[in-house]
Amino acid sequence: MTWSAAQYLKFEDQRTRPARDLLSAVPDLPEGAIYDLGCGPANSTALIVERFGAARVTGVDTAPDMLAAAAKRLPDCRFICADLSTWEPEAPAALFFANAVFQWVPDTLEVLAWLSDRLLPGGVLAVQMPDNLTEPSHAAMRETAAEARFAAHLADAERLRTPIPPPRRLFERLAGPDRQVDVWHTVYNHPLADTDAIVEWVKGTGLRPFLERLPAALVPAFTDAYRDRIAMSYPAMTDGRVLLRFPRLFLTVRRMPETP
Numbered sequence: 521m522t523w524s525a526a527q528y529l530k531f532e533d534q535r536t537r538p539a540r541d542l543l544s545a546v547p548d549l550p551e552g553a554i555y556d557l558g559c560g561p562a563n564s565t566a567l568i569v570e571r572f573g574a575a576r577v578t579g580v581d582t583a584p585d586m587l588a589a590a591a592k593r594l595p596d597c598r599f600i601c602a603d604l605s606t607w608e609p610e611a612p613a614a615l616f617f618a619n620a621v622f623q624w625v626p627d628t629l630e631v632l633a634w635l636s637d638r639l640l641p642g643g644v645l646a647v648q649m650p651d652n653l654t655e656p657s658h659a660a661m662r663e664t665a666a667e668a669r670f671a672a673h674l675a676d677a678e679r680l681r682t683p684i685p686p687p688r689r690l691f692e693r694l695a696g697p698d699r700q701v702d703v704w705h706t707v708y709n710h711p712l713a714d715t716d717a718i719v720e721w722v723k724g725t726g727l728r729p730f731l732e733r734l735p736a737a738l739v740p741a742f743t744d745a746y747r748d749r750i751a752m753s754y755p756a757m758t759d760g761r762v763l764l765r766f767p768r769l770f771l772t773v774r775r776m777p778e779t780p
């Protein structure tokens with residue numbers, strides 16, 4: 521799957537709000553490295569740098585277009601190209617921050633457990649993942665993909681994003697005598713200009729694997745069929761705008777500081 525920084529940043533304010541909310545749940549940290557995992561175009565990294573300074577912050581991402589945009593935005597930060605399924609930090613970290621990336625990483629729970637084991641005492645793993653696979657915005661992708669004219673090309677598109685682990689599994693796998701776990705949901709309601717704006721939003725993320733798998737000639741027909749479903753599910757408000765409901769799951773794991 522390829523990523524476009526320009527498409528993603530069309531909704532920068534709305535997409536960065538959960539990163540801001542997640543960072544506000546991170547307590548003071550010990551000395552040590554800070555990683556912004558799935559840093560994208562560095563909109564989340566910028567918040568981390570604002571709070572902790574650039575010197576110890578590294579952004580990690582797989583997408584060349586995102587990494588180029590990130591390096592341009594924050595020239596004093598280090599950015600590296602690596603896949604979170606296999607990436608290993610050089611040393612235990614003070615913070616692993618991951619806003620809107622782990623929904624794309626297979627074996628999410630095991631990778632999160634692995635990272636939790638690489639926290640410094642007092643260090644934090646802070647994660648936000650969209651919990652929107654059952655929202656109309658995403659159900660409409662699957663329904664459109666199931667239409668006979670598209671189905672042959674899209675058999676595996678949906679599997680790219682696996683369901684996120686439910687809160688109970690997060691507690692069972694990640695909590696422990698020296699690990700404090702917190703899990704909560706926030707439902708954002710984004711007023712957007714119109715139906716097309718919802719389509720533009722998901723073109724930056726969830727719709728990409730569907731569109732990339734289709735022959736170019738079928739992309740307009742798929743997009744139109746998807747847009748028709750979105751128009752049915754998100755009727756205009758009295759001011760003409762539409763409201764995109766967007767539930768997100770937040771998780772923090774804190775390794776308890778060592779007591780003297």
Ligand SMILES: C[S@@+](CC[C@H](N)C(=O)[O-])C[C@H]1O[C@@H](n2cnc3c(N)ncnc32)[C@H](O)[C@@H]1O
Binds near residue numbers: 539582586618620725
């Ligand atoms: C939705 S963007 C999030 C950007 C930013 N963190 C934010 O707060 O808005 C997801 C990013 O995760 C990256 N990504 C997806 N799968 C990845 C993986 N397996 N390893 C590293 N980065 C990945 C994508 O390239 C993309 O830049």
